[in-house]
Amino acid sequence: MEAKQVLFTDVNTQTWIEEVLLNAESHSEFSADPNWSIYKKQLHGGQSEGVDLIEIDNGALRLSLLPTRGMGVWKGSYQEIPLGWDSPVKAPVNPAFINLSERGGLGWLSGFNELVCRCGLISNGPPGQDTAGNPIESDLTLHGRIANTPAHYVSVELDPRDGGWIRITGKMEEGMLFGSHFLLESTLETQLGSAEFAIHDRVTNLGPVTAESELLYHINVGSPFLEAGAQFEIPFAEMAPRDSRAAEGMAGFNTYLGPTTDYAEQAYYFKPICDDNGYTPALLSDKKGGLGFLVNFKQGDLPCFTLWKNTQTESAGYVTGLEPGINFPNFRAIEREQGRLKNLSPGSSYQTEIQISILNNSDSVDEIRQKITKLSEKSESIIHDEPHAQFS
DSSP: OOOEEEEEEEGGGTEEOSOEEEETTTOTTTOSOTTOEEEEEEOOSGGGTTOEEEEEEOSSEEEEEEGGGTTEEEEEEETTEEESOOOSSOSOOOGGGOOTTHHHHTGGGGGOOOSEEEEEESOOSSOEEOOSSOGGGOEEOTTBSGGGOOOSEEEEEEEOGGGOEEEEEEEEEEEOTTSOEEEEEEEEEEETTOSEEEEEEEEEEOSSSOEEEEEEEEEEEOTTTSSTTOEEEOOEEEEEESSHHHHTTGGGTTBOOOSOTTOOOEEEEEEEOOOTTSEEEEEEEOTTSSOEEEEEEETTTOOEEEEEEEEOOHHHHEEEEEEEESSOSSOHHHHHHTTOSEEEOTTOEEEEEEEEEEEOSHHHHHHHHHHHHHHHTTSOOEEOSSOOTTTO
């Protein structure tokens, strides 16, 4: 049986559906499973006014997707296990209400509450003035603009093969006259009844000249995976703390505190090791090892990994970030010096892939831990106790 396409948004043809429900009743030919659904609506009120929300239910895994916010994944759940974190920013914020330049270039934080959001495409990392490169883009803001760029095209594919797949594709353009011009094409897919979803992205330079690009996936996890005694594991060849603050926690960089008053964030940079298929597993597990949040990523396309620890109090935003990227989230000038920027000629592109899986029992957590241990044994892991010039 052929896959079926349903168009939600297309600015070029002025197509836009405000509210629609796709399920077993409307598309019985897709799957006999009565538990799946896709519900698209628009939010109203406050700073959420005008935000498009797509709620995906594969029968076990639920995800809330935000086309208005760069196709970010706001939150989710798997068999009643919540996915995401409790940000001080409670509801999705329309980018129209975000001033990225406010508070010294930290305005990005005014809308930050997603489970998965992207940082890029021109730059990510801290704000500042980068005098190299295109002068019209010298004033950089925190983590770039793509997370606050609405999709101009959104479609759904219902593929009945192999038990049934839901795929949602969005397209965003980030560009301006005399500046860089990128197209991000993103597809989120999940199989019916599974505990997994994947994101496949392609970034293309639509501009007339070679342009620099950065991209990092800010994957943010809180309770119940994150708690006092939670563990982080990844196979790596080399790692270092980002700065002196992170160096203070090197003795326990892979374990977590509970919610801590006045905690200052720490970040650690890794050069990951991949398996024979080219994927690197990064695992966060609770203290008992009965729950796991697993990020698999294509290491050849995402050669850098950042662990962000932000174990503030719950009300301040108790969260950790598992962040594969094509670069580390340093200031763009540093990443240029280290040769980690993507230089895309006109019409060229690069692709990335991440997979997120929820592990809800100790056997599945142990299996991934054993895999990480075996991968780590392939070569010596170099650990720098202080910031290293190769990383930051």
